[in-house]
Amino acid sequence: MLLRSAARSSAARALRQTLPLRAFSSQAAEPTTDKLWIFDTTLRDGEQSPGATLNIKEKVDIGHQLSRLGVDICEAGFPIASQGDFEAVREVAKTAGQVTEGRHGGTPMRIAGLSRANKKDIERCYDAVRHAQLSRIHTFLASSDIHLEHKLGISRAECIRISSEMVAFAKTMCDDIEFSPEDAGRSDPDFLAELCSAVIEAGATTINLPDTVGYTLPDEYASSTPRTADPHPHPHPHPHPHPHPRPHPHPGPGPGPGPDPGLGPDPDPDPDPDPDPDPDPDPDPDPDPDPTPTLTLTPTLTWTVFSYCIANTKEAHKAVWSTHCHNEP
Numbered sequence: 001m002l003l004r005s006a007a008r009s010s011a012a013r014a015l016r017q018t019l020p021l022r023a024f025s026s027q028a029a030e031p032t033t034d035k036l037w038i039f040d041t042t043l044r045d046g047e048q049s050p051g052a053t054l055n056i057k058e059k060v061d062i063g064h065q066l067s068r069l070g071v072d073i074c075e076a077g078f079p080i081a082s083q084g085d086f087e088a089v090r091e092v093a094k095t096a097g098q099v100t101e102g103r104h105g106g107t108p109m110r111i112a113g114l115s116r117a118n119k120k121d122i123e124r125c126y127d128a129v130r131h132a133q134l135s136r137i138h139t140f141l142a143s144s145d146i147h148l149e150h151k152l153g154i155s156r157a158e159c160i161r162i163s164s165e166m167v168a169f170a171k172t173m174c175d176d177i178e179f180s181p182e183d184a185g186r187s188d189p190d191f192l193a194e195l196c197s198a199v200i201e202a203g204a205t206t207i208n209l210p211d212t213v214g215y216t217l218p219d220e221y222a223s224s225t226p227r228t229a230d231p232h233p234h235p236h237p238h239p240h241p242h243p244h245p246r247p248h249p250h251p252g253p254g255p256g257p258g259p260d261p262g263l264g265p266d267p268d269p270d271p272d273p274d275p276d277p278d279p280d281p282d283p284d285p286d287p288d289p290d291p292t293p294t295l296t297l298t299p300t301l302t303w304t305v306f307s308y309c310i311a312n313t314k315e316a317h318k319a320v321w322s323t324h325c326h327n328e329p
Contacts, residue, residue, distance in 0.1 A: 039322060040066050041075040043092065044114055059088045063096030067109045073136060075112040079128040080121045089113050089128035097132025112136035112178065117166040126173045136176040138208075139166055143181035143195055145188065160195055164202040171203035178206035178322075185211035185220075185305070193312035200313065206320045207313075209305060220305060 043059050046052060054062070059076065066074050076092040077085045089111070097111040111132035115121035117139050129135040141152075141163045148154055154162070163179065170177050179199045181192060196207050306323070310316045 037072045037320060037322070038070070039073040039075065039112075040071045042066070043088070044075045044077050047077075054088075056084070056088045056091055060091050060095050063092040063109075064099065067096045067099045068102060070104065071109055073110040073112050075114060075138060076129070078114045080115060080124045086124065086128050089125075090131055093129050093132035093135065097129075097134070108133045110134040110136055110176065112138045112176075115139045115170075117141040117162055119166070119169060122166060122170045122173070126170070129174075134176070135174055136178055136206075137170040137174045138178040138180065138206075139170055140180035140182050141166070142183050143192055144183035144186040146186065147183050156191055160198045163195060164198045167199045167202040167204050175205070177204050178208055179204040180208040180210055182210065183212040183215075184209040185216035186213065189305075189308050190312065193309050196309060196316070196319075197314040200315050200319050204319055206322060208322045209309060210323060216305060 043054065043062060047054055063074055063076065074092065074096065077089040079086040079089050093111040096109055098108060100106045100108050103109070109132075111129050111134070113125040113129045113136075115125035115137060122137060122139060125137050125139075126135075129137065141159060142148060143159060145156075148156065148159055152159075163181075167177055167179055179196075181187060181195055184192060192209075200207070306321060310321060
């Protein structure tokens with residue numbers, strides 16, 4: 001069985017070497033001077049692959065190799081999931097989380113653990129990662145309407161409240177807090193920006209936008225399709241980032257739960273209609289076109305999932321922004 005599996009793996013590798021590399025986006029990468037942080041989740045998300053279960057020693061060994069490779073942050077596991085996973089995260093923190101030799105600037109790899117947005121998970125996570133010289137708590141809560149309604153049974157307002165409270169709670173234990181709005185790819189963009197604003201205010205230092213169910217196409221993360229935006233771009237979010245209604249890339253698979261009773265009006269009303277409408281609608285047969293304003297990020301890129309959310313998130317510059325990608329060519 002193992003020999004057959006190894007033979008299939010060798011054949012697959014040989015086939016990949018003969019094929020051209022796939023382009024996951026039609027857009028060319030742009031040069032940047034910003035720091036690229038490598039967050040490796042092999043020991044947590046990678047272990048969900050069929051047949052990829054790792055024991056504690058294997059996790060520790062892989063942790064050491066990730067440190068040697070120069071990985072910045074290693075997500076070592078989901079401590080609340082089982083006693084074994086808790087112990088594995090703790091051992092990676094005690095071993096790979098201490099290594100400074102060969103590391104840039106002598107800085108050890110930061111060890112992160114995953115937790116749901118509740119106190120029990122967060123405390124368990126911190127108990128595991130606190131043994132590292134540098135640690136992180138990565139907490140998450142679903143943000144798409146379909147998850148909020150059918151999985152969690154909460155409103156958007158409750159999602160913001162719980163997320164903010166749990167980020168603030170995690171911040172009392174650890175300075176480095178990552179927050180992920182689960183199923184961000186199917187979330188309403190305006191609500192996503194509002195949620196990210198709230199958790200950054202509560203103390204989140206990294207925002208991860210995962211396409212949890214594989215809903216978003218690559219070109220929707222880096223799209224050449226213009227979307228409505230503030231015609232006056234700012235290096236940081238506009239004080240009033242929603243001056244006019246905007247179309248959403250995806251309306252979602254179904255209606256959301258709506259505003260929560262007793263929690264006030266919908267969080268993003270449009271109370272400020274154009275105060276100076278044109279008093280003379282001249283029926284010019286060939287009027288000068290007024291194109292939809294767009295914020296061009298590069299010569300070829302305009303609004304993307306990331307640019308839209310970042311540009312509409314208050315204090316977005318206070319957080320590092322990330323997403324998951326896979327290293328399969």
